[in-house]
Amino acid sequence: MFLRLSTKLLNISVASLCRTRQLEKAEAALIDGVRLGVLPDVVTYNILITGYCQFVGFDAGYYVVHRMKEAGISPNVITYNTLMAGATRQHSLSCCLDMLDEMLERGIDPDVWSYNTLMHCFFKIGKPDEAYRIFSDILLKNISPCQATFNILINGLCKNGYIRNALMLFRNLQRQGFVPQIVTYNILMNGLCKLGKWKEIISLFEELRESGIAPNAITYTTAMKCCFRSKHYKEGLQIFYEMKTRGYAYDLFACCTVVAALLKSGRRQTADKCIAHMIKIGYELDIASYNTLINWHFKQGKLEKAYSLIDVAEARGLDCDVYTHTILINGLCKAGNFDVARRHLNHMKMMGFDCLVAFNCFINGLCRAGHLDHALQIFNSSDMKDSVTYSSLVNSLCRHRRYRLAAELLLSCIRAGMKILKSDLKAVFRGLNRSGTKRDGKKFKLKVQIAKLLHY
């Protein structure tokens, strides 16, 4: 009994260290425990596996299974479920299936969580049909789905673009007695956020309050992100202040969201305060937090500080991601250093990152620095483009009163099936009317209408 209690305490401490990315300290706690005669159990190792999977990778997590065996502890169903979750995190369906196989080989019965995780994996790699098949399997095998099963289902639908369907499913389930959890609401809010439906989010928030379920930090972060996205900064900040006054500790996730919004809306001083808070709480910052800090330095024109922070992140064993590189390229462009930016863009491409946003930063940077023709030239020789690329060029062309080319570009954007901003359309239309004849404007409007009918 005494030993079990101690192991429980050990697990609590290992878990809190793992959660905050302090894996080395977690290992040290394990060694200290052994020295004091407190032996780790299967839960201890499962916690370690979660930590390694999250912060190092699936392979590192899987390696812990060998250590367990050496310590004479058999992995259980949660061990394998945790590993499946780790594989899912890095989009590896094959590892996920391997774990399911290994589990069966060892005579461990998969439980509902094993199937939940497999379903999650299929959703994550963009195969909703296969995911749904797993859901059917759960029912066929007479395994009772749990609340998480439905949450994963709803989330998977949202993540694969079926947000309205997810909402319908949610309402249907509710009618059949499904009691939503805070997770369910968070999932739906996040889905609506992608659609930019901030008013619907606010009303979902109201529904949540009436239902008596307490919102958590994730709810607040999601709700404010949605407001910021649709440029309702005041409303978003209001949610942030409510979160603070209600005593929610605002974590790194909330900080990143708020800082980004503060920088975008020009609230520099508040951003500085939030950054200070972030550094205070973030003794173990992750790459997204570093990205936020790096971006903050760039926005202040402090290039050297931004660079050195990238070094710090790498020295801490964090891998720069697509955001880091994009932020760097954007910073270089805003500073007018297009040669280095271009070189880094190529570098990024070679490393296999998605370069679209970085490319847009580059094009937009050239436009704003007055190198419109250079931007057009690069644009024409690239097949990487989306509506933002067009928008930057159309904007710039209008500023240079080159309305005909702007009109042409806008039309090809629509013909490629991409949404355009109303403001771009207006600018081109007004420009044509003012510089040419009224007929030019009318003809343009007609062409836009037809293009939309054919291509949206």
Next chain:
DNA sequence: CTAGGGTTAG
């Protein structure tokens, strides 16, 4: 210990 949130461009 196993589902949900953050960071980049117009």
